[in-house]
Amino acid sequence: KYNIEIVEEELTTEQQSKLSAKESQLIATRFAQKYFQNILWETEEGKTIGLSYFKERGFSEEIIKKFKLGYSPKQQNSFEKAAVKAGFDKQVLIDSSLIGENENQKCYDKFRERIIFPINSYSGKVIGFGGRALSNKAKAKYLNSGETLIYDKSKVLYGISQAKQAISKANKCFIVEGYTDVISMHQNGIQNVVSASGTALGAYQVSLIKRSTNNIVLLFDGDDAGINATIRSINLCLKAEMNVKIASFPAGEDPDSYAKTLTSNEFQSYLEKAAINFVDYLIKVYNLPSEKDPAEIINIKKKIIESLSEIPDVFSREEYCKIYHEKLGVTEHALVQE
Numbered sequence: 001k002y003n004i005e006i007v008e009e010e011l012t013t014e015q016q017s018k019l020s021a022k023e024s025q026l027i028a029t030r031f032a033q034k035y036f037q038n039i040l041w042e043t044e045e046g047k048t049i050g051l052s053y054f055k056e057r058g059f060s061e062e063i064i065k066k067f068k069l070g071y072s073p074k075q076q077n078s079f080e081k082a083a084v085k086a087g088f089d090k091q092v093l094i095d096s097s098l099i100g101e102n103e104n105q106k107c108y109d110k111f112r113e114r115i116i117f118p119i120n121s122y123s124g125k126v127i128g129f130g131g132r133a134l135s136n137k138a139k140a141k142y143l144n145s146g147e148t149l150i151y152d153k154s155k156v157l158y159g160i161s162q163a164k165q166a167i168s169k170a171n172k173c174f175i176v177e178g179y180t181d182v183i184s185m186h187q188n189g190i191q192n193v194v195s196a197s198g199t200a201l202g203a204y205q206v207s208l209i210k211r212s213t214n215n216i217v218l219l220f221d222g223d224d225a226g227i228n229a230t231i232r233s234i235n236l237c238l239k240a241e242m243n244v245k246i247a248s249f250p251a252g253e254d255p256d257s258y259a260k261t262l263t264s265n266e267f268q269s270y271l272e273k274a275a276i277n278f279v280d281y282l283i284k285v286y287n288l289p290s291e292k293d294p295a296e297i298i299n300i301k302k303k304i305i306e307s308l309s310e311i312p313d314v315f316s317r318e319e320y321c322k323i324y325h326e327k328l329g330v331t332e333h334a335l336v337q338e
Contacts, residue, residue, distance in 0.1 A: 069118075
């Protein structure tokens with residue numbers, strides 16, 4: 001229309017080959033998702049084991065369908081046989097991390113006898129799976145897809161495709177630890193929630209959230225591992241110029257279990273009241289007010305100041321220093337300098 005010529009670069013043979021391989025993997029994972037979902041709803045084993053488990057966890061049929069949850073049967077090579085019959089090449093299934101190969105070059109279903117959580121890309125395409133074993137004999141309780149051309153766990157957030165509009169609307173994103181936390185919160189009316197699903201939160205994942213909001217609320221477990229993950233995530237979010245709050249749950253509770261004890265309004269109200277600024281959280285978690293040892297007090301203050309120093313914007317840093325220097329027992333000037 002405006003006589004602007006668009007010069008399209010021709011793909012190299014290698015680029016075309018990679019694009020074609022990616023497309024093949026997307027088709028394979030889409031087939032796998034439908035297969036696992038079908039097993040869950042249409043077979044006796046799926047209904048007795050998989051569906052019963054989800055319902056015991058308090059998930060409604062509507063939410064199970066919304067997240068396209070599934071089940072992989074106990075029978076050996078069940079998925080592989082179905083995929084090969086449907087015309088899929090074995091190598092594509094191996095490259096998509098759907099089946100594995102042992103040292104004798106015998107293939108096996110990677111997610112055999114597990115309930116299945118499909119993992120979607122930002123745009124909603126199925127790119128991988130998380131599987132939870134229900135058998136006590138399983139070597140690993142949770143198993144994720146391996147790295148493939150379409151799945152890189154450091155660049156994926158579980159639930160992002162279902163949550164992105166709600167995140168924009170609420171101008172806030174809750175980050176939780178597991179798949180079931182995300183699903184429970186959705187069921188309880190809170191849709192602006194994602195999970196790093198079994199991996200430490202990374203810079204790229206934060207950048208995905210930043211497309212929709214600058215406000216993050218961390219909802220990790222209150223055990224040592226959860227606290228360490230929270231502190232690490234605080235620093236990462238601050239570096240990305242995000243506003244960070246933390247909401248803690250009563251002892252022994254997590255977002256999944258606690259969401260089931262409250263109504264939707266009660267749960268939303270709890271999260272509003274429980275969310276505290278990251279500095280207040282660090283003061284509390286390091287027990288600064290009750291610490292008596294001078295060396296330990298200095299150590300704690302330095303850890304908190306280290307987090308503050310991650311904020312790139314000088315005005316934001318100075319504002320935090322102005323508000324928190326008294327709580328930290330440091331002069332504002334010394335805090336800004338440090």
